Amino acid sequence: xxxxxxxxxxxxxxxxxxxxxxxxxxxxxxxxxxxxxxxxxxxxxxxxxxxxxxxxxxxxxxxxxxxxxxxxxxxxxxxxxxxxxxxxxxxxxxxxxxxxxxxxxxxxxxxxxxxxxxxxxxxxxxxxxxxxxxxxxxxxxxxxxxxxxxxxxxxxxxxxxxxxxxxxxxxxxxxxxxxxxxxxxxxxxxxxxxxxxxxxxxxxxxxxxxxxxxxxxxxxxxxxxxxxxxxxxxxxxxxxxxxxxxxxxxxxxxxxxxxxxxxxxxxxxxxxxxxxxxxxxxxxxxxxxxxxxxxxxxxxxxxxxxxxxxxxxxxxxxxxxxxxxxxxxxxxxxxxxxxxxxxxxxxxxxxxxxxxxxxxxxxxxxxxxxxxxxxxxxxxxxxxxxxxxxxxxxxxxxxxxxxxxxxxxxxxxxxxxxxxxxxxxxxxxxxxxxx
Amino acid sequence: xxxxxxxxxxxxxxxxxxxxxxxxxxxxxxxxxxxxxxxxxxxxxxxxxxxxxxxxxxxxxxxxxxxxxxxxxxxxxxxxxxxxxxxxxxxxxxxxxxxxxxxxxxxxxxxxxxxxxxxxxxxxxxxxxxxxxxxxxxxxxxxxxxxxxxxxxxxxxxxxxxxxxxxxxxxxxxxxxxxxxxxxxxxxxxxxxxxxxxxxxxxxxxxxxxxxxxxxxxxxxxxxxxxxxxxxxxxxxxxxxxxxxxxxxxxxxxxxxxxxxxxxxxxxxxxxx
Numbered sequence: 101x102x103x104x105x106x107x108x109x110x111x112x113x114x115x116x117x118x119x120x121x122x123x124x125x126x127x128x129x130x131x132x133x134x135x136x137x138x139x140x141x142x143x144x145x146x147x148x149x150x151x152x153x154x155x156x157x158x159x160x161x162x163x164x165x166x167x168x169x170x171x172x173x174x175x176x177x178x179x180x181x182x183x184x185x186x187x188x189x190x191x192x193x194x195x196x197x198x199x200x201x202x203x204x205x206x207x208x209x210x211x212x213x214x215x216x217x218x219x220x221x222x223x224x225x226x227x228x229x230x231x232x233x234x235x236x237x238x239x240x241x242x243x244x245x246x247x248x249x250x251x252x253x254x255x256x257x258x259x260x261x262x263x264x265x266x267x268x269x270x271x272x273x274x275x276x277x278x279x280x281x282x283x284x285x286x287x288x289x290x291x292x293x294x295x296x297x298x299x300x301x302x303x304x305x306x307x308x309x310x311x312x313x314x315x316x317x318x319x320x321x322x323x324x325x326x327x328x329x330x331x332x333x334x335x336x337x338x339x340x341x342x343x344x345x346x347x348x349x350x351x352x353x354x355x356x357x358x359x360x361x362x363x364x365x366x367x368x369x370x371x372x373x374x375x376x377x378x379x380x381x382x383x384x385x386x387x388x389x390x391x392x393x394x395x396x397x398x399x400x401x402x403x404x405x406x407x408x409x410x411x412x413x414x415x416x417x418x419x420x421x422x423x424x425x426x427x428x429x430x431x432x433x434x435x436x437x438x439x440x441x442x443x444x445x446x447x448x449x450x451x452x453x454x455x456x457x458x459x460x461x462x463x464x465x466x467x468x469x470x471x472x473x474x475x476x477x478x479x480x481x482x483x484x485x486x487x488x489x490x491x492x493x494x495x496x497x498x499x500x501x502x503x504x505x506x507x508x509x510x511x512x513x514x515x516x517x518x519x520x521x522x523x524x525x526x527x528x529x530x531x532x533x534x535x
Numbered sequence: 536x537x538x539x540x541x542x543x544x545x546x547x548x549x550x551x552x553x554x555x556x557x558x559x560x561x562x563x564x565x566x567x568x569x570x571x572x573x574x575x576x577x578x579x580x581x582x583x584x585x586x587x588x589x590x591x592x593x594x595x596x597x598x599x600x601x602x603x604x605x606x607x608x609x610x611x612x613x614x615x616x617x618x619x620x621x622x623x624x625x626x627x628x629x630x631x632x633x634x635x636x637x638x639x640x641x642x643x644x645x646x647x648x649x650x651x652x653x654x655x656x657x658x659x660x661x662x663x664x665x666x667x668x669x670x671x672x673x674x675x676x677x678x679x680x681x682x683x684x685x686x687x688x689x690x691x692x693x694x695x696x697x698x699x700x701x702x703x704x705x706x707x708x709x710x711x712x713x714x715x716x717x718x719x720x721x722x723x724x725x726x727x728x729x730x731x732x733x734x735x736x737x738x739x740x741x742x743x744x745x746x747x748x749x750x751x752x753x754x755x756x757x758x759x760x761x762x763x764x765x766x767x768x769x770x771x772x773x774x775x776x777x778x779x780x781x782x783x784x785x786x787x788x789x790x791x792x793x794x795x796x797x798x799x800x801x802x803x804x805x806x807x808x
Contacts, residue, residue: 143561144560144561144611144612144615144670145658145661145662145670146561146611146640146641146642146674147642147645147657147658147660147661147670148661149660149661150645150656150657150658150660150661151641151642151644151645151657153656153660155788156785156788159788162758162792163641163792166563166565166640166641166690166793167563168563168564168565169562169563169564169565169566169567169568169691170564170565170568172563172565213568213571217571217592218591221594224540224541224542225541225542226542227593227594227595228586228589228592228593228594228595229592230577230578230581230586230592230593231542231593231595232542233578233581235542236540237578240578241578244574244575244577244578245574247572247574248574248575251572251574259749259750259752259753260691260746260749261569261572262565262566262568262569262572262691263565263690263691263760265749265750265753265755265758266753266755268755273750273753273754273755274753274754274755304540437754511594
């Protein structure tokens with residue numbers, strides 16, 4: 101809805117639908133110029149970093165999973181990586197591969213949720229996937245089948261889809277039975293077909309014109325692989341940094357009019373994490389059907405239109421299905437489900453690629469393993485500045501649209517980022533009174 | 536774009552189906568996601584209920600009253616304390632889903648700190664300008680604020696139980712939910728006891744069932760994500776944990792997780808409301 105106040109135009113969306121968590125949008129236009137864009141987040145903070153203090157070094161994977169019900173594995177695996185680094189332990193490759201398989205499941209589940217249930221209805225003019233199903237049940241069923249395949253991986257390897265129980269510092273509690281892995285194969289074959297059909301579907305959508313110049317930040321994996329569970333931090337400006345440098349690479353600032361912690365690159369400006377960034381910096385690492393699909397559907401080497409992130413998500417879903425299938429081929433068991441991770445007084449850092457982008461954890465441990473200090477930087481809070489910049493550019497270019505339509509399109513622009521507001525424990529904006 | 540994909544201009548006819556609303560307070564979204572995770576049932580469910588308010592799933596937003604409201608999350612701000620009263624007024628039946636809504640959730644661990652410590656140890660630990668944060672010093676369950684018709688436990692809730700609750704509420708019958716401990720399910724599953732045979736600390740004897748004894752089936756001890764079972768004898772379990780050599784600090788930690796702080800030596804829930 102919009103209000104007119106003293107000749108100013110104030111675009112105001114009270115509640116954002118189809119994003120995870122709750123927030124609101126305010127755009128202020130004065131004399132035909134966008135003067136302020138604010139993504140107001142009214143998700144109450146839950147103070148995870150504070151309640152982690154004094155917990156044991158084995159506890160952060162389960163505790164931080166509760167930051168986000170949609171990408172709990174991202175939190176679990178990033179916490180494991182940081183704590184294992186602090187304790188000077190590296191897990192064997194068999195364990196790492198199994199973690200990567202679990203992560204593929206989360207990517208499939210999360211991307212399918214976003215593409216079909218949260219984002220696609222925007223492009224087709226429906227309020228929800230349920231409404232879309234009234235006219236095109238086949239499409240929604242395809243999306244749900246894909247999402248279910250991701251959840252099947254999470255359930256077989258992790259125990260359940262939301263907050264899996266099988267992940268621990270050092271590895272897993274129990275290795276999967278051979279039967280479980282055999283059961284996953286046909287499910288993932290079908291998922292691969294569905295994911296390819298998804299690329300075809302979403303690349304046929306109409307995309308508003310918007311090219312944004314943001315710097316990109318993503319991981320770059322050591323082996324010839326697309327980044328999920330490990331890698332160095334890499335920027336499109338050419339910087340390459342290990343996880344330990346995250347705190348120096350990224351500066352979080354508080355601005356006077358807001359409680360938001362704005363992330364920016366040290367010595368640089370705002371930046372973007374997530375599918376567009378991953379694809380731009382790792383497109384050369386896509387293989388097989390994912391690489392072919394990206395080429396066939398004209399994604400190019402770099403995609404700068406945030407509305408087309410839905411295509412990148414679909415391509416990444418193809419990759420995750422293929423990668424999961426290839427791990428199922430490769431994996432021939434492990435001598436133990438986990439390795440010992442004896443605590444020591446040290447600091448450890450972890451970075452992985454959550455479905456929504458780079459996720460960073462840092463833990464300072466006491467000699468007995470108690471957490472002295474924790475820091476968690478989720479992707480959505482890193483993207484907030486870029487998101488607001490996109491909205492400003494988008495609104496400026498479309499001021500001629502009827503207000504209802506403009507408001508709807510702004511909401512769609514926000515959903516480009518698949519923002520997970522529940523995760524973004526670091527920003528909470530108070531609504532401002534304007535005169 | 537293939538123009539046949541676009542929504543036709545006419546709206547679907549209004550229906551007389553019962554209305555369902557899903558609300559979110561302080562939470563991770565995992566319990567409402569469990570509803571969307573019912574991939575095989577979601578579309579069938581949407582045929583028998585009208586989804587009137589469910590921000591995570593739809594931008595349609597019909598005003599109440601609602602026949603059934605599912606509430607996720609705990610109350611941690613003054614504004615939310617008011618909002619839940621409004622939700623209650625608009626809802627014929629109100630069911631809380633998950634540990635946050637039912638017990639205050641992991642964020643209720645802050646309740647162990649006093650109001651002063653909450654400010655200095657919690658808010659200041661996360662925010663450089665804590666004075667801007669309008670959060671209450673406590674995280675409380677929905678039942679501390681309004682009458683609740685049914686509480687569904689779990690962090691997250693079990694999908695099958697969630698569907699059972701929704702269908703039972705719509706049919707006007709009492710949902711069939713277990714009221715035993717995880718131990719009972721675990722025995723029926725034929726698991727070897729992780730605690731007796733392996734010495735692994737397990738909250739199964741005192742935790743509400745509903746997960747199919749998931750953790751012991753994965754060779755780990757239950758960590759209590761469904762909260763205390765009715766009549767749980769936590770005192771007896773604590774004696775066993777100590778006998779197995781668990782340090783006092785770890786005994787406290789294991790009882791202080793996703794259902795708010797639980798007093799391990801009594802049977803009452805401490806400071807969560």
